[in-house]
Amino acid sequence: MPVTRSESGTNLTNWIVNVGDGNYNAPGEAAVNSADISTVNQTAESVVKANILNRRIMAHNITFHRITDPDALVDTHVASYEFKVPYTIATSNTDFNGQTVEGGLFVWDGPTTELDYGLAFQWIINPFDPDYKALRYWDGSGWQSLGQDLEPDNDYHTAEFQLDIPNEEAYFKLDGTSFAQNIFSETTKTGFGTTVDARFQAETISIYPPATGTIPSQKVNFKDWSWEWSNDNPA
Template sequence: MLPILRDVRDHKTTRRGFLGLLGVSAAATAGLAEPAKAQAQAAKDLKGWTAALGDGLYAAKGQAPVTASDIAVEHVGGYSRLRANVNRRGIMAHVIAYKKVTGSGLMRVTHRGGYAFRLPVPAVNGTAQTVEGGLFVWDGHLDHGTAFQWELNPWLTTFGQLSVWTGDAWVAAGVKKPDTAWHTVNYTVTPAKKTVQLVLDGRKLPVPYSTTPKTGWGTGVAARLQAEAISVFPGAHATTAPSHEVHVRNWNWTRN
């Protein structure tokens, strides 16, 4: 089973292709043209965010392909729930919730964003694959920013590993034992200076400034703050698999 899981994990190193769904405006073609006005946004839950199906997907033999009906983002008062594999099928599902802004000046400002999140304690009889998040700015050619991944599958030797995005792969950045407490993550991205910072529960992770080339995303400039959950890999012949749920609250995002 572990070699299969490792293959799935390696597949995720090329992820973050979902921005093709974002519909970036082609009108904003000069990301370095002018600074955007200082703005601040914040809320208790993720109302107004967009839910999307990510690319960390797998369907066991005999299972229908993973679709948007296998994920959900629900607002329950004071926080939102990101749910992956809601029907407990023999699949691995990937839910993404993101807040998007557009504007030609977004490459000239510093983005500071974050939120609190919590997750269930993974166990071998009811577990998850990862929780992830990040902040990125697409300049029309490259995706600039930072992201983290927390491994939650206790079948793997990398259970509890923290990884960060380099632009083409996830690399190990530490270990943190999963629990049910609320955690905070804060991202800082300054494209003009090519600097980033990622702080998880007050701990700075060793993150590189990542740039990721993509095709088919358009030439418009867009930034997004995102939170993600991937349900556990079920095995090649599974008929059922656990659902995965992450709670998110108190998000904030300033641009100045």
């Protein structure tokens, strides 16, 4: 299938940093805002951070690359990056602990359906959570099990996203292993505009804050991303 667009990078330079929707603020805490997240671009990687001020909140950092192009709805997409948790996950770690590592590939159809088509994964890394280590996928309205856990370590893992909107197919691959489920999703959104916008996303959510004691920050490293579009009948 002829390639119609190909982009890549070592880090997430020029990606957009945005507060996501997976946020919480404890009573007495101000709502989560852009000052609670950051993405730091280093030479060989980027560090996606959440709850950098150690507030009694749960903050969602979505860092994404956006391409506005109507061909995004008809082209086939293959995108990948590497990610790692750069600290030791443990109930005793009061400096760093997170709720999730997440990522996704979506195309927003603003002119016609006003639906967000795509796929996303979620890895639960909160060591206090009963679903600790679980991998999940987004079904358009909530998170569902992929039927597999990922053991925490300090190694890089490769996530690959495959999206074919005309055939309503989406598949996720982790460290070279493909999941059999078709995890194509359609999600309603508000305030997303009237253009066709494709988004490749790197995300993390900070840990749900304890009632007392130190509140950890959260960080995840991402590097070596690529995004290829292809079409048998390019315009």
